[in-house]
Amino acid sequence: MKVLMLGWELPPQNSGGLGVACYHLCKALASNNVDIEFVIPYHTTLQVPFMKVTTAWPKKYKNVIRTGLAYDSASYIDSVGDTKHLDLVQQERIYGESIEKVIDLGSFDIIHAHDWLTFRAALKLKSQTGLPLIVHIHSVESDRAGGNKGNPLIEEMEYLGLSLADEVIAVSEHTKQIIIRDYNIPANKIKVVHNSIDRDDLGEIEPENIYVYLQLMKSQGYHVITSVGRLTIQKNVTNMLRAAQKVIEKVPKTLFLVVGDGEQYNELIALSAELGILKNVVFTGFQRGKSWRDSFSIADLFIMPSVSEPFGLTPLEAINYGTPSLISYQSGVSEVLKSCLKVDYWDVDEMANKIVAVLRTPTLRQALKENAEREIHELSWAPSAKKLKKIYDRHLAEVTN
Amino acid sequence: MRSIVLYLHVHQPYRLRHYTIYDSGVDHNYFNANDDSDKNNQKLIKKVAEKSYIPTNNKLIDLLNRYPEFKLSLSITGTVLTQMEQWAPEALQSFRDLIDTGRVEILAETYHHTLAFFYSRSEFEAQVQMHKNKIEQLFGQTPRVFRNTELAYNNDLAFWAEEAGYKGILAEGWDKLLGWRNSNFIYQPAYTNNIRLLLKNYKLSDDIAFRFGDHDWEQWPLTADKFTKWLNDTPDAQVFNLFMDYETFGEHQWQESGIFNFLDDLPEKWLKNDNNTFMTVSEAIDNFEPVDYVDAPETVTWADTERDLSAWLGNPMQQQAIVALYELESKILSTDDLGLIEDWRLLQTSDHFYYMCTKWFNDGDIHAYFSPYDTPYEAVINYMNVWHDLQFRLGEKGVGV
Numbered sequence: 001m002k003v004l005m006l007g008w009e010l011p012p013q014n015s016g017g018l019g020v021a022c023y024h025l026c027k028a029l030a031s032n033n034v035d036i037e038f039v040i041p042y043h044t045t046l047q048v049p050f051m052k053v054t055t056a057w058p059k060k061y062k063n064v065i066r067t068g069l070a071y072d073s074a075s076y077i078d079s080v081g082d083t084k085h086l087d088l089v090q091q092e093r094i095y096g097e098s099i100e101k102v103i104d105l106g107s108f109d110i111i112h113a114h115d116w117l118t119f120r121a122a123l124k125l126k127s128q129t130g131l132p133l134i135v136h137i138h139s140v141e142s143d144r145a146g147g148n149k150g151n152p153l154i155e156e157m158e159y160l161g162l163s164l165a166d167e168v169i170a171v172s173e174h175t176k177q178i179i180i181r182d183y184n185i186p187a188n189k190i191k192v193v194h195n196s197i198d199r200d201d202l203g204e205i206e207p208e209n210i211y212v213y214l215q216l217m218k219s220q221g222y223h224v225i226t227s228v229g230r231l232t233i234q235k236n237v238t239n240m241l242r243a244a245q246k247v248i249e250k251v252p253k254t255l256f257l258v259v260g261d262g263e264q265y266n267e268l269i270a271l272s273a274e275l276g277i278l279k280n281v282v283f284t285g286f287q288r289g290k291s292w293r294d295s296f297s298i299a300d301l302f303i304m305p306s307v308s309e310p311f312g313l314t315p316l317e318a319i320n321y322g323t324p325s326l327i328s329y330q331s332g333v334s335e336v337l338k339s340c341l342k343v344d345y346w347d348v349d350e351m352a353n354k355i356v357a358v359l360r361t362p363t364l365r366q367a368l369k370e371n372a373e374r375e376i377h378e379l380s381w382a383p384s385a386k387k388l389k390k391i392y393d394r395h396l397a398e399v400t401n
Numbered sequence: 402m403r404s405i406v407l408y409l410h411v412h413q414p415y416r417l418r419h420y421t422i423y424d425s426g427v428d429h430n431y432f433n434a435n436d437d438s439d440k441n442n443q444k445l446i447k448k449v450a451e452k453s454y455i456p457t458n459n460k461l462i463d464l465l466n467r468y469p470e471f472k473l474s475l476s477i478t479g480t481v482l483t484q485m486e487q488w489a490p491e492a493l494q495s496f497r498d499l500i501d502t503g504r505v506e507i508l509a510e511t512y513h514h515t516l517a518f519f520y521s522r523s524e525f526e527a528q529v530q531m532h533k534n535k536i537e538q539l540f541g542q543t544p545r546v547f548r549n550t551e552l553a554y555n556n557d558l559a560f561w562a563e564e565a566g567y568k569g570i571l572a573e574g575w576d577k578l579l580g581w582r583n584s585n586f587i588y589q590p591a592y593t594n595n596i597r598l599l600l601k602n603y604k605l606s607d608d609i610a611f612r613f614g615d616h617d618w619e620q621w622p623l624t625a626d627k628f629t630k631w632l633n634d635t636p637d638a639q640v641f642n643l644f645m646d647y648e649t650f651g652e653h654q655w656q657e658s659g660i661f662n663f664l665d666d667l668p669e670k671w672l673k674n675d676n677n678t679f680m681t682v683s684e685a686i687d688n689f690e691p692v693d694y695v696d697a698p699e700t701v702t703w704a705d706t707e708r709d710l711s712a713w714l715g716n717p718m719q720q721q722a723i724v725a726l727y728e729l730e731s732k733i734l735s736t737d738d739l740g741l742i743e744d745w746r747l748l749q750t751s752d753h754f755y756y757m758c759t760k761w762f763n764d765g766d767i768h769a770y771f772s773p774y775d776t777p778y779e780a781v782i783n784y785m786n787v788w789h790d791l792q793f794r795l796g797e798k799g800v801g802v
Contacts, residue, residue, distance in 0.1 A: 212423075214426075270759070273716070279721065279725040279785065279789075282786075282789065284422055291423065
């Protein structure tokens with residue numbers, strides 16, 4: 001069976017969960033004898049042993065390189081060597097226009113497209129070949145807009161992809177319900193295939209934590225709460241800071257470590273001052289590697305208060321590094337992880353209540369940690385790949401009939 | 402008899418280097434940026450010495466030689482003096498040469514250019530004493546007139562200065578303070594007996610300090626002829642208090658603007674009239690009787706259109722940061738660690754809080770010109786990371802934090 005997989009990024013050049021999820025899903029599929037060609041919009045020298053990685057870009061550019069971590073941080077280098085920067089919608093269009101020139105269309109059995117960025121290409125190829133199309137939703141526009149009105153151009157693309165696909169995969173029941181709510185897609189057309197975690201892929205914690213200051217403060221009786229993620233409305237750090245103010249009233253020796261960068265960076269710094277907790281909040285900016293891992297392991301509690309999180313891998317990563325989580329109900333991961341505390345994203349009082357409970361009750365924290373550790377040892381991508389393989393098989397059978 | 406009272410303020414802060422949370426607890430060097438940024442104090446003091454201090458001092462010495470009536474007053478902060486000692490000894494020598502003429506009066510102020518008066522009276526007095534010692538040691542002169550950081554002034558300060566034995570004090574000649582009066586006379590602060598108040602003529606001062614090089618200003622180009630004509634045409638004046646940053650000459654107004662020619666020309670044009678002269682601040686106090694009391698129940702400064710402390714303490718980030726710093730006072734002082742105490746004092750320098758200012762309207766350009774940071778939020782994060790390190794050092798010494 002040969003699958004044409006349309007994606008936007010792969011680690012290490014990934015802005016977030018999309019690239020990671022695609023990578024691990026393909027890896028698990030490959031071990032189920034699925035032959036994958038994965039097409040991305042930028043040049044990579046990355047060698048992936050379990051699938052073929054192909055780049056799609058138009059002939060008028062000599063090269064396309066990913067220069068940063070955001071979805072749109074690709075540089076298009078033309079024949080005379082000048083660099084052009086295109087916006088995300090422009091990039092999405094030329095990916096769709098150029099894809100058929102770089103692949104052998106006749107060799108595939110099925111098309112599997114990840115998120116709206118690849119839908120234009122997927123629909124075009126489907127109409128040319130008549131192959132079954134599966135679209136895989138890692139996040140929808142209303143998630144990314146954090147409850148505000150999203151970009152109508154993107155919503156239109158999502159609507160077309162979801163409507164014209166033969167089947168839709170959602171990374172969580174939460175996401176499935178949002179697809180139904182936002183786009184009126186029939187529930188029986190959408191299957192949930194949860195994301196998972198590959199613990200072998202996560203770096204090891206070294207003995208010396210990089211947050212020397214926080215370590216000393218912990219020895220002085222302080223607690224540390226960490227959040228990791230882009231500083232956007234979707235991630236809801238605003239409400240976490242409001243809860244932090246209430247926590248600090250009850251437990252003054254509490255520090256909040258805010259890891260990440262984003263459009264709310266300045267606003268959140270100002271907000272922490274307005275709330276009177278500036279000296280209790282540490283902003284690190286974007287981190288990866290050791291400083292990213294150590295931000296989990298230094299914490300007493302990890303918090304992911306997102307307004308809407310299609311899946312949300314970070315609580316699983318946190319427990320891998322020994323730290324239990326408080327997460328919002330409005331997340332896909334809350335369908336998978338049982339041993340954690342949950343709260344509605346809007347409920348600041350309850351958020352504070354649960355944080356204080358963990359800080360004041362070491363046995364609660366310990367129980368959450370031990371049970372969550374047990375849970376993630378059970379987790380792998382294998383069941384998700386198996387579920388997906390079955391969906392492929394069903395569509396191929398229909399085509400053959 | 403009418404007199405120009407020229408008073409120049411010499412100051413450079415110790416700017417913080419780029420300092421992250423990963424430095425907190427690891428590296429206690431806050432002030433030495435070994436890079437090419439605008440946070441590199443060594444680079445900046447050398448630049449300002451070359452562009453402003455040395456050429457201006459040479460010009461002033463030349464004028465003192467040429468015109469027996471020419472005199473001026475200076476205030477020089479401890480933080481600029483130690484930077485000159487370390488990195489620009491030739492600039493320090495030029496100040497010594499200038500003061501050795503015996504016609505330059507030095508004013509008293511806080512050593513570290515701080516707002517300590519508003520947060521800790523004992524700390525404030527310690528810094529004034531440190532400054533006095535430094536001035537006596539370097540220049541053999543004991544200050545008799547006081548100027549507070551940023552000319553921040555109110556009735557309490559005047560009362561304090563009288564008790565401390567000063568014969569005069571400086572303030573902004575702000576309309577709200579003066580009412581129907583003007584700044585061209587000697588005044589007496591309300592509720593005092595002996596001390597005198599000299600008020601900055603902000604219009605004439607800012608014509609030189611801010612507008613001199615502004616080609617859009619309807620009075621541009623400003624010549625000494627034109628300027629002295631304005632003064633000569635002013636009826637009933639005793640003093641023209643021209644108070645400004647020393648760096649006006651060669652730094653804020655570049656040499657190309659013609660500022661040195663203006664300075665060179667000013668005494669000759671002014672002294673053409675036999676009734677005109679120059680006085681130091683003490684001479685002005687000795688030569689004229691006060692004409693009225695001035696009441697300052699609220700604090701007045703020389704900055705921004707508000708003329709209050711809002712440039713330093715106007716937003717919650719600034720307020721939280723400065724309160725966090727002064728909260729550490731008794732703990733820091735209890736350590737008897739002179740290095741730690743000095744670092745804490747250098748963090749009180751008002752410039753750090755100025756960089757955190759978010760007022761963008763009329764004064765935004767001025768703020769951006771003086772700031773080594775891209776945004777005020779970066780300034781807050783950098784400052785708080787250093788603050789966390791102070792907290793770390795206290796914790797390390799076993800002082801509860």
